[in-house]
Amino acid sequence: QKEVEQNSGPLSVPEGAIASLNCTYSDRGSQSFFWYRQYSGKSPELIMFIYSNGDKEDGRFTAQLNKASQYVSLLIRDSQPSDSATYLCAVNLGSSNTGKLIFGQGTTLQVKP
Amino acid sequence: GAGVSQSPSNKVTEKGKDVELRCDPISGHTALYWYRQSLGQGLEFLIYFQGNSAPDKSGLPSDRFSAERTGGSVSTLTIQRTQQEDSAVYLCASSFAGQNTGELFFGEGSRLTVL
Numbered sequence: 001q002k003e004v005e006q007n008s009g010p011l012s013v014p015e016g017a018i019a020s021l022n023c024t025y026s027d028r029g030s031q032s033f034f035w036y037r038q039y040s041g042k043s044p045e046l047i048m049f050i051y052s053n054g055d056k057e058d059g060r061f062t063a064q065l066n067k068a069s070q071y072v073s074l075l076i077r078d079s080q081p082s083d084s085a086t087y088l089c090a091v092n093l094g095s096s097n098t099g100k101l102i103f104g105q106g107t108t109l110q111v112k113p
Numbered sequence: 114g115a116g117v118s119q120s121p122s123n124k125v126t127e128k129g130k131d132v133e134l135r136c137d138p139i140s141g142h143t144a145l146y147w148y149r150q151s152l153g154q155g156l157e158f159l160i161y162f163q164g165n166s167a168p169d170k171s172g173l174p175s176d177r178f179s180a181e182r183t184g185g186s187v188s189t190l191t192i193q194r195t196q197q198e199d200s201a202v203y204l205c206a207s208s209f210a211g212q213n214t215g216e217l218f219f220g221e222g223s224r225l226t227v228l
Contacts (some may be wrong), residue, residue, distance in 0.1 A: 004155070034215050043204060043219035044156070088155060092215055099146050099208050099217045100169060103155040 003027060004091050006104035014112050019076040021107050022101060023089030026070070033065055033072045034101065039085045061092040079111045117154065119205050119219035124227045126195055134190045136221045138207030145188050146208075146217060147180060151201040159203075162188065195227045 003026045013019045021035075032051055036044035048069075050056045050063040050072065062075040076083055086108045090101040118137040126132050138145050147159040158172040162182045173179070177195075182188040192199055202224050206217035 008153075032215055043221050044217075045114075045219070046216045049215060049222070080215050090215065098161060098163070098169075099144060099206065100158055100161050100172075101156075101215055101217070103148075105153070105155040 003093070003102045004089055004104040006087075006089050006107045008105055009108040010110050011107055012110045012112060013079050015079060015081060017084065017111075019079045019109055019111070021074040021087050021089075021109065022072055023072045023074075023104055024079055025089075025091045025102075027073050027091065027093050027102075028067075030068065030091045030093060033063070034090040035061075035063060035073075035074045036088040036090060036103075037085045038088060038106065042053070043090055076109075079112045081110075081113050082109045117207055117218055118207055119203075119220035119223050121223055123224045123226075124220065127227065127228050128197060131191065131193045132195055132225060133204075134192075134203050134225070136188045136190070136205030136220060138186065138188070138205070139218055142207035142209055142218070143185065144208045146206045147183055147188070147190050148204045148206065150204060150222070151202040157203065159190070166173055192225075195225075197227050200225055200227045 005024050035048040037047050038044040048063040050065045056063045060077045064073045086106040088106045089104040120135045143164045145162045148156040150156050160167040160180045177193045180190045202222040204222045206219045
């Protein structure tokens with residue numbers, strides 16, 4: 001079993017819709033969870049992080065964490081074609097507070113005009 | 114520039130040759146990481162430097178891989194006797210000391226192709 005799992009997609013949504021990206025992780029001791037966005041041919045950039053159960057909102061993005069279910073998700077409201085990218089879920093193993101992250105394979109999002 | 118700088122951006126080499134990849138982190142960042150990304154794969158942690166502490170080498174896939182960081186700044190990743198499975202994009206990232214957010218600032222990567 002992979003430590004961080006994501007559906008590779010592609011996930012296709014129409015412009016203006018809500019895109020829902022999901023991620024599961026295997027290490028129950030994980031404390032920190034991150035979503036990185038990677039445009040084709042570019043390097044990843046951090047868009048959200050979440051530590052506590054529940055929702056965290058930042059503009060059109062909402063991260064959701066459920067530690068009991070070992071599940072973290074990213075919602076993108078009012079999706080735009082510029083949101084088309086690969087979204088990488090990443091987790092700190094255990095109680096690590098470093099950038100030593102375990103990444104999922106990423107979900108490719110396509111937002112169609 | 115203000116970002117993480119990596120060189121070369123592209124490297125094509127023959128199987129069995131040694132390669133060196135360089136990373137210049139953001140000024141003031143004391144933590145430096147190397148990851149690699151193979152085609153269609155997620156990022157794979159290789160090695161982590163934090164200040165003057167011993168590096169965390171737990172992600173290096175074999176003893177053909179090594180890295181050093183001189184003067185707490187520039188880092189070099191060396192791959193000896195390259196193999197075709199080493200072909201990947203090697204990404205360097207840096208962050209502030211003690212930062213808990215896992216916010217890594219990535220360079221544009223060095224694409225390695227082993228023929």
